[in-house]
Amino acid sequence: MPVNAGKFRERLEALRAETQAAIENAKSSTRPVELDQTMVGRVSRIDAIQQQEMALASERRRHAELQKIEAALARIESGDYGYCAACDEEIAEKRLELDPTAMACIKCASGKKGG
Numbered sequence: 001m002p003v004n005a006g007k008f009r010e011r012l013e014a015l016r017a018e019t020q021a022a023i024e025n026a027k028s029s030t031r032p033v034e035l036d037q038t039m040v041g042r043v044s045r046i047d048a049i050q051q052q053e054m055a056l057a058s059e060r061r062r063h064a065e066l067q068k069i070e071a072a073l074a075r076i077e078s079g080d081y082g083y084c085a086a087c088d089e090e091i092a093e094k095r096l097e098l099d100p101t102a103m104a105c106i107k108c109a110s111g112k113k114g115g
Contacts, residue, residue: 003082003093008100009073015100016069023062026055068101075103084108 075081082091086108095102102109 003090003096005076005081008081008096009076011100012069012072012076016066016073019062019066019069023059023066026059026062065101071103072101 084105085103091105
């Protein structure tokens with residue numbers, strides 16, 4: 001029995017809005033660090049650069065998550081949602097509840113082949 005895609009659509013749309021808001025809120029953390037030594041000491045600059053790099057890494061993760069959400073929504077539209085991209089078997093609903101962007105059944109995701 002196929003999963004209830006409508007239930008997951010609502011959740012994915014909420015995740016998309018939340019992720020987009022997080023990306024917008026984090027934009028100020030990724031702007032260039034001021035390198036004027038008269039304004040900021042060397043250690044403070046290094047700390048600021050490190051914080052900026054961490055913010056950029058978080059931004060990349062958020063964008064990757066947004067792409068996964070968009071792909072899942074596209075699978076709902078095409079009727080492929082809930083089916084493994086590798087073996088075309090149904091993905092367990094419990095797996096989708098944990099990760100609504102999952103593209104593979106547990107067997108394919110863990111590398112276990114066969115029945």
